[in-house]
Amino acid sequence: MQLEQATQESGWSGTIPSAIDVRLLGLVVITAGLAASVNVPYGGLPVAVAAFVVLVGGGVVVHVLGERKLRRITDGLVERWIAAGGEIDDVTRSADGMRTEWTVHTSGGEITVGGIALVPIAKLSVEWQGVGDTMDASEAEANLDALADSLYEECFEIGSAPQRS
Template sequence: MQLEQRSRSVESTWSGSVPTAFDGRILGLVVILAGFAASLNVPYGGLQFAVVAFALLVAIGTVAHVLGERQLRRLTEGLLEHWLEAGAPIEDVQRSSTGLRTEWTVLTPSGEVTIGGLALVPIGRFAVEWNGVGDSVEASAATEHLDVLAGDLYEEIFEIEAGVQR
């Protein structure tokens, strides 16, 4: 069954944009870990080497977070676009956060769907939670299989809630 073949029964009121999610908490973690790692270099390379290591690690961590946030936002936008094409009634998308997870709350008549994950490129995770049940997958795997993921989640969230059975 393809998403394009499903009927549109309820119109969406969502504006079509997903808010940015640049997260200061993750950057704080990056700075703390970079400081710790750089401090280990003081006895071996001196203070100057530790300062250079700190600056380099903070720069790499910041870039990793920016790229991770972009990846999660693109995944969220792609997922929501697939749902809209299938006729999902999306009311709004708001920025939210839990712990170190970067998240968006999608408001639907079926309830709130939380989409997000860990926004750090090499270890990025993509997670979706609905009705207290969630699942996560590696962000790169979610990017590769977004069509299948969107279809499965659409069926689980919107069709089962509406009482449609296959």
């Protein structure tokens, strides 16, 4: 119940929008086309078409699973930041279909969370005030509490301290 109140006070609706990367899907289609074309001399056009369909299908599934993993991590980070007292105004997609990336709007500035959304090699990237860090998404998901704590300290506690000139 307390988490619900914190969510309502923060202004965030509680939903991380989907962020499918069209550029990555285009790369999947091109790579599948090149790989399938190798089959034309050996198995003919039907084998090449079947290989293309299988490769594109697999690539799309791998991307969607990677996007879901990054979205889960982003959701976990935002929930932990709100529970720790961070003021989250909203979470939006950073680019319309061109990146797997979200912008977390806070009172202290914007935090960009995203990465490479391909499940076996998924990478998480977090950027705040021009400084970014990248890590393996599986590692980030396994250590989400520690990651959220360190990012909270950096983005909310240190970032909200008055700057001295």
